[in-house]
Amino acid sequence: MSDAMSVHPEVVTTHDVHHDEHHVHHHKETFITKYVFSQDHKTIGKQFLITGIIWAIIGGLFSVLFRLQLGYPDQHFQILETVFGKWAEGGQIKPEFYYALVTMHGTVLVFFVLTAGLSGTFANILIPLQLGARDMASPFLNMLSYWFFFLASVIMLSSLFISTGPAASGWTVYPPLSALGQASEGSKLGMDMWLVSMAMFIVSSLLGGLNYISTILNMRTKGMSMTRMPLTIWAMFFTAVLGVLSFPVLLSGAILLLFDRNLGTSFYLSDIVVNGQILPNEGGSAILFQHLFWFLGHPEVYIILLPAMGMVSEILSVNSRKPIFGYMAMLGSLFAICILAFLVWAHHMFVTGLNPLLGSIFVLLTLLIAVPSAIKVFNWLTTLWRGNIRFTPATLFAIGFVSLFISGGLTGIFLGNSTIDIHLHDTMFVVAHFHIVMGVASFFGMLAGVYHWFPKMFGRYLNSTLGYIHFWVTIIGAYLIFWPMHYQGLAGMPRRYLDKSSWVSFTQFGELDKMITVVSIIVFAVQLMFVFNFFYSIFKGRKVTTQNPWGANTLEWTTPIRPGHGNWEGEIPEVHRWPYDYGKDGREFIPQTEPIGENESKH
Amino acid sequence: MQHPAFEEVTVHHHQTDDKSFKKKIIKTTVILSIITIVELGLGLLMYALDLPDDLRRLMLKGVIIILSLAKAYFIVSIFMHLGDEIRNMILTIVIPLLLFIWFILAFIIDGNSYKNLRNKYDKHFQERTMEKKDVKELLKKPGGKE
Amino acid sequence: MSTQATVHQTKWWSGGKSPFNLEYGKLMMWYFLMSDAFTFGAFLISYGSIRFSQNYWPNPNVVFDSAPGIHGGAPLFFVSIMTFILIVSSVTMVLAVHEGHKGNRQGVIKWLAWTIVGGLAFLSCQAWEWHHLITGEHAVLVNGQVELWGQNMSHNPWGPVVEGVTYHGHHVTTPGPVAFGGYFFGITGFHGFHVFSGVIINIIMLVMAQKGVFDRRGHYLMIEKAGLYWHFVDLVWVFVFLCFYLI
Numbered sequence: 003m004s005d006a007m008s009v010h011p012e013v014v015t016t017h018d019v020h021h022d023e024h025h026v027h028h029h030k031e032t033f034i035t036k037y038v039f040s041q042d043h044k045t046i047g048k049q050f051l052i053t054g055i056i057w058a059i060i061g062g063l064f065s066v067l068f069r070l071q072l073g074y075p076d077q078h079f080q081i082l083e084t085v086f087g088k089w090a091e092g093g094q095i096k097p098e099f100y101y102a103l104v105t106m107h108g109t110v111l112v113f114f115v116l117t118a119g120l121s122g123t124f125a126n127i128l129i130p131l132q133l134g135a136r137d138m139a140s141p142f143l144n145m146l147s148y149w150f151f152f153l154a155s156v157i158m159l160s161s162l163f164i165s166t167g168p169a170a171s172g173w174t175v176y177p178p179l180s181a182l183g184q185a186s187e188g189s190k191l192g193m194d195m196w197l198v199s200m201a202m203f204i205v206s207s208l209l210g211g212l213n214y215i216s217t218i219l220n221m222r223t224k225g226m227s228m229t230r231m232p233l234t235i236w237a238m239f240f241t242a243v244l245g246v247l248s249f250p251v252l253l254s255g256a257i258l259l260l261f262d263r264n265l266g267t268s269f270y271l272s273d274i275v276v277n278g279q280i281l282p283n284e285g286g287s288a289i290l291f292q293h294l295f296w297f298l299g300h301p302e303v304y305i306i307l308l309p310a311m312g313m314v315s316e317i318l319s320v321n322s323r324k325p326i327f328g329y330m331a332m333l334g335s336l337f338a339i340c341i342l343a344f345l346v347w348a349h350h351m352f353v354t355g356l357n358p359l360l361g362s363i364f365v366l367l368t369l370l371i372a373v374p375s376a377i378k379v380f381n382w383l384t385t386l387w388r389g390n391i392r393f394t395p396a397t398l399f400a401i402g403f404v405s406l407f408i409s410g411g412l413t414g415i416f417l418g419n420s421t422i423d424i425h426l427h428d429t430m431f432v433v434a435h436f437h438i439v440m441g442v443a444s445f446f447g448m449l450a451g452v453y454h455w456f457p458k459m460f461g462r463y464l465n466s467t468l469g470y471i472h473f474w475v476t477i478i479g480a481y482l483i484f485w486p487m488h489y490q491g492l493a494g495m496p497r498r499y500l501d502k503s504s505w506v507s508f509t510q511f512g513e514l515d516k517m518i519t520v521v522s523i524i525v526f527a528v529q530l531m532f533v534f535n536f537f538y539s540i541f542k543g544r545k546v547t548t549q550n551p552w553g554a555n556t557l558e559w560t561t562p563i564r565p566g567h568g569n570w571e572g573e574i575p576e577v578h579r580w581p582y583d584y585g586k587d588g589r590e591f592i593p594q595t596e597p598i599g600e601n602e603s604k605h
Numbered sequence: 606m607q608h609p610a611f612e613e614v615t616v617h618h619h620q621t622d623d624k625s626f627k628k629k630i631i632k633t634t635v636i637l638s639i640i641t642i643v644e645l646g647l648g649l650l651m652y653a654l655d656l657p658d659d660l661r662r663l664m665l666k667g668v669i670i671i672l673s674l675a676k677a678y679f680i681v682s683i684f685m686h687l688g689d690e691i692r693n694m695i696l697t698i699v700i701p702l703l704l705f706i707w708f709i710l711a712f713i714i715d716g717n718s719y720k721n722l723r724n725k726y727d728k729h730f731q732e733r734t735m736e737k738k739d740v741k742e743l744l745k746k747p748g749g750k751e
Numbered sequence: 752m753s754t755q756a757t758v759h760q761t762k763w764w765s766g767g768k769s770p771f772n773l774e775y776g777k778l779m780m781w782y783f784l785m786s787d788a789f790t791f792g793a794f795l796i797s798y799g800s801i802r803f804s805q806n807y808w809p810n811p812n813v814v815f816d817s818a819p820g821i822h823g824g825a826p827l828f829f830v831s832i833m834t835f836i837l838i839v840s841s842v843t844m845v846l847a848v849h850e851g852h853k854g855n856r857q858g859v860i861k862w863l864a865w866t867i868v869g870g871l872a873f874l875s876c877q878a879w880e881w882h883h884l885i886t887g888e889h890a891v892l893v894n895g896q897v898e899l900w901g902q903n904m905s906h907n908p909w910g911p912v913v914e915g916v917t918y919h920g921h922h923v924t925t926p927g928p929v930a931f932g933g934y935f936f937g938i939t940g941f942h943g944f945h946v947f948s949g950v951i952i953n954i955i956m957l958v959m960a961q962k963g964v965f966d967r968r969g970h971y972l973m974i975e976k977a978g979l980y981w982h983f984v985d986l987v988w989v990f991v992f993l994c995f996y997l998i
Contacts, residue, residue: 134766139775212782216775220613224767246786247701254793258937266905267933269797273730282905285929287719290800293712294793344704348711357718360711577766613769615761626849634842638835645831648997652812652826666998673993677986684845684982691763694771694781701785709796716800724806734806734928735911 031567039149041141042567046148047126048459051452053155054119055533060159061110066526068103068500071095073519075501089167100500101170102188106162108173109196111441113203114158116306118151120448121245124309125214125238127459131558132232134223134575136568139216143209150206154199161195169196172498174299177270177291181262184276194263197256204249204256211249214242223557225577229333230594232556232581233326236333237312240340241305248301248344255294262286289354296347303440304343308336310447311378314400316581317454318382320554321397322389323590325582328381335374342371352420353427361420368418375411379404390585394552395469399450402477403443409481410439413488428498431491434484442480449476452536457551461564462543468535472528479525486514555581555593633683640672647672780976784983787945791987794941795994798934805928809909811996814902817883830996833876834988840869841985844953848978851971856960859974863957866981870950877943881936890918892925900926907931935995942991945984952977 040046067086070079071094078093089099126144130137138144161168170188171180175196183190218239222231258269262283270291271283319326326332349368352361382404391397413435416422426432449472456464491497495508502508550559557577561569575595583592587603647669656662682688687695723730763770771778802808811827818829843865850858888899889908897918900908910927917923956977965971 140779143779208783208786212779212786215782216778219771220769220773220775220778222766224765226766227764230766243701246782247704247789250786250790251793254790254797257941258794258797258933261904261933261937265933267937268905268929269801269933283929285801285805287716287801287804289715289719290712290797293715293800294797297708297793345707348715355719355722357715360714360718613774614772615768616772623853630842630845630849634838637838641831641834641838644993644997645827648827649812652810669997670993673989673997676989680841680982680986680989684841684985685979690773691771693763694773697771698781698785702788705792708792709799712796712800713803716803719804720806723804731806 039145041137041145043126043130043138043141043144044459044565044567046144047123049148050118050122050126050151051459053152054115054123055536057110057114057119057155059530059533061107061115062526062529064103064107064110066522068095068100068107069519069522071100071500073516075503095500097500098170098187099167101172101186101498102167102192104498105170105172105175105188105196106158106168109158109169112173112302112306113200114151114155116441116444116448117207117245117302118203120444121238121241121305121309122148122151122210123448124234124313124451124455125210125242127455128234128558129214129217129238130221131458131561131565131569132235132556132581133218133221134226134557134570134577135217135221136570136574138213139221140213144213147206147209147213150202150209154202154206157195157199157202161192161199164191164195166190166192168192174292174295175259176295177259177262177288178274181259181270182274182276182281183263184279194260197260197263200256201253204253207245207249211242211245214238215246218242223574223577226557226594229330230577230580232312233315233329233332233336234309234312236336237308237315240336241308244301244305244308244340244343248298248305251294252298255291255298258294259291289351289356292351292354293348296350297344299350300347301343303436304339306440306444307447308339310403310444310451311336313451313454314382314403314447315385316556317396317400317450318385318404319582319584320454320552321394321400322386322391323553323584324385324389325584325586326381327384327387328377329580329582331377332381335377338374339371342367342374346371349418349420349423352423358420365418365420369415371418372411372415375407379408379411394453395464395466395473396450396454398470398473399446399453402473403446403450405477406438406443406446406480409485410435410437410443414439425494426491428496429491430487430495430497433497434487434491437487438480438484442484446477449532454552455558456536456539456543457546457563458558458561460540460543461546462539463546463551464539464543465535468531472532472535475528476525479521479528482521483518483525486518490514550593553591555583555591557594560593560595629683633679637676637679640676644669644672774972776972776976777979780979784979787983788987791938791941791990794934794938795990798930798938798994801928801930801934805930807911807928809907809927809931814884814909815880815996819879827996829876829880830992833873833880834992836869836873836876837985837988840866840873841982843869844978844981848971848975851965851974854966854971856963856966859960859965859971860957863953863960863974867950867953867957870946870953870981873946874943874950877939877946881939884935890921890923892916892923897923902932902935904932904936905929938991939995942984942987945987949977949981949984952980 036042037045040049067082070082079090080093082090082095083093086095086099089096089102095103126138129135158168166187168188169175169180169192170186171193175193179185180189180193183193218231218235222228258267261267262269262271266283268283268286270288271281271286272288273284274281315326315332346364346368348356348360348364352364356364386401413431417426417432417435453464453469456462490508490511493507493511495502495505495511546563549561549563552559557575560575562571577594578597579592579594581594584590586592587599647665651662651665656665681698687698761768763772769775769778773781813826815830816823816826816828818825818832821828843862847859847862847866850862884902887901887908889901890897891900891908891910892898892913900906902908907927907929908924909931910925913923913925956974959965959973960971965973
């Protein structure tokens with residue numbers, strides 16, 4: 003790799019590092035090429051992060067607003083009518099619109115925030131920096147990846163403003179509801195826009211994933227063998243593999259659904275009567291869509307979770323000043339999770355009339371996931387054990403991740419058993435389970451990452467006091483919101499129901515629902531405080547004065563405090579050791595760039 | 606030929622012998638053609654013999670599937686030059702493809718089970734879709750779709 | 752051989768080089784094709800799942816028994832021609848890539864042109880076949896009356912034959928499984944779309960080769976990547992051919 007560099011004032015450009023397509027040309031970077039259509043992986047990462055934050059505010063706001071209705075079903079809130087207009091006449095959310103809100107909340111949070119906003123952000127920022135590469139393998143495709151995501155965002159956002167409203171058949175968009183425009187308002191234009199937006203999103207995720215994989219394989223600096231990579235990179239690698247192999251299946255499913263909606267085919271439809279009208283469609287299978295959806299859908303939850311796991315491993319090791327416990331076991335369990343993720347999709351479908359024999363195999367494979375998950379939890383705890391822990395906000399969020407992953411993971415064992423699932427399926431128990439283990443836990447991983455790498459991203463620190471408030475309110479709030487939902491679910495309370503007043507047995511949860519609503523408003527407000535902290539600190543935060551503020555071993559801290567495009571000013575450093583030499587031979591940390599000393603002990 | 610632009614590649618070995626290369630390609634083309642003809646023959650045989658849906662038909666189909674996999678092997682390995690790559694590269698392509706085994710099995714088993722469920726509980730479905738119907742009944746009862 | 756020795760001595764995974772001795776573009780193309788294989792795989796597997804959920808499925812030898820100028824009685828004849836066109840175009844692509852290795856611009860242009868011709872021929876065949884299926888008229892017994900149906904997205908005339916009834920000397924059938932048409936047009940259409948985009952890519956490559964872009968770069972790697980894509984299209988056809996026409 004040619005390391006010839008030219009230094010512009012402010013900007014560092016690489017001399018045709020590995021791009022055979024274009025030749026050396028210096029051009030002064032304009033605002034457009036630097037901040038908008040930038041090909042710098044760091045800028046693209048920040049674009050993903052900020053778009054993700056905007057989506058998180060929208061998706062979170064939706065949940066607060068429908069929580070308001072769930073907590074106080076009889077009251078009229080003027081604010082609801084102000085925000086939603088005809089969808090909440092008299093200050094009460096209409097049932098159809100409640101579906102739309104739930105659908106958008108799920109879609110936005112799962113895909114736009116926790117997929118694009120999480121792995122899009124950190125894969126982009128960390129992969130080249132921690133591997134010792136000047137940029138992604140193909141910076142151009144990387145830029146396209148963001149802009150396809152942006153396009154998907156624009157389409158999804160516009161679907162909120164059309165007269166029939168956005169898609170309203172759940173984030174899983176099961177047919178026949180999602181396939182028949184005459185069945186509900188939310189299955190009209192909004193559904194088509196959902197599908198088109200998702201297709202754009204899949205293209206974005208594919209472009210990103212291919213880039214991450216080929217960068218990790220091809221662009222590692224000298225000495226950075228695969229087992230010297232930080233666990234973050236391994237996690238991003240498996241995330242990308244999951245995305246590249248499972249998103250295309252959703253694409254197929256979405257295309258077939260579009261055909262069913264618009265061309266009169268019968269892939270998913272059979273024997274249907276809508277409003278007394280017999281539809282001509284026959285011979286399709288609605289269960290087929292569920293299979294296709296969950297063939298993506300299950301890997302998707304690991305696409306969300308794995309990057310958080312990787313970052314948490316790194317942050318815990320750096321901040322407890324100890325090597326990660328069981329590096330190879332961590333790596334092996336990531337690999338095992340990646341494989342199992344593809345084999346267990348139908349455990350979301352135990353009550354569809356799935357073949358029971360098939361179901362029992364899916365139970366077995368599902369329960370196997372407990373093994374690598376337990377290994378990871380054990381290793382995180384032993385990494386912390388007797389460590390010299392620095393409780394930065396990032397560390398706290400990482401520890402919070404471990405806590406949530408344990409609590410949420412255990413309820414997964416309940417749901418993974420097909421017999422127990424008959425009782426628990428589609429109840430609030432499921433809502434509690436996946437919000438804790440996938441939603442909030444990944445959020446914690448993401449926030450840990452933001453607090454930890456913010457100095458690298460913007461050359462300034464986030465405010466720690468606000469960070470501590472953010473952490474404590476969020477973790478207590480998250481447990482207060484989602485823990486009681488387990489009890490509701492065990493009692494049989496169904497999810498996705500706006501009005502449960504016809505069940506006398508659920509009136510006992512009235513006060514509980516009020517409490518959940520109040521806490522969710524508080525937690526949402528605290529997230530807004532974080533957003534304020536984020537944007538304020540970009541411009542006014544405390545400046546970073548040393549290259550390596552956390553005393554970490556990985557390569558990103560060998561770059562200048564505010565690295566330009568190309569990351570390193572001189573040659574790319576060579577790597578001589580694994581990234582976890584903390585507290586070794588009496589030294590607090592030994593960076594990866596330091597050659598192995600003569601009398602050094604083995605790790 | 607020199608490839609100065611990309612340093613990721615360590616060994617350049619493109620000095621393929623023209624003659625042996627052409628020979629290899631012609632050989633592969635012939636093999637692919639022969640397999641296709643055999644497949645067509647078996648397909649037509651299945652039609653000509655009018656085999657019922659029993660084990661013999663299934664076995665013929667199995668043979669055709671294996672032949673198609675052989676075709677895929679030749680295309681990927683020779684035409685796409687995957688056979689010439691480093692072993693680990695081959696593995697990164699082949700191992701993920703193993704996922705198709707469970708993918709295919711589960712989908713087909715569940716499709717089949719859906720059929721059995723409907724034949725058992727939805728007699729209308731069974732009547733409507735089974736072959737060899739009683740013609741007179743069909744002609745007598747207009748609107749077989751209530 | 753010296754290259755052989757280097758291959759064995761190199762520490763492929765130590766960083767600073769590609770562990771597979773491949774530049775990133777080719778690696779990305781390979782993994783893109785993997786991803787695309789899962790798109791096609793999902794389509795074909797859905798088709799399989801639906802087919803297994805039906806009691807009756809049309810016989811391909813009956814459905815695909817015509818060719819231009821031949822009205823029935825030639826089962827799988829036309830589709831074998833299409834298959835051979837695609838195989839031959841794959842061979843010409845291999846030769847184009849090979850000429851690229853040697854840096855022979857005229858050779859690349861010649862074989863790429865033939866590949867494009869093959870692609871266009873395949874697309875024309877497909878257009879004819881679709882047209883033939885959609886506009887065909889087959890006697891189908893619907894609600895006790897005979898109607899003339901073509902094969903389209905929502906109607907399937909290839910149901911079980913009604914014994915003992917003829918209509919102008921032809922068999923009369925009952926309606927067949929509707930999903931057949933949807934999958935046939937959906938999957939061959941998606942494949943046709945890939946062939947189409949492959950032809951476009953090859954035309955772009957042809958123009959670039961003609962203008963000497965690759966000679967200036969010193970390598971014909973783009974042709975190799977286009978070649979991978981083209982062979983993949985051929986590969987997919989092997990399975991489309993298998994699933995729709997043979998079994």
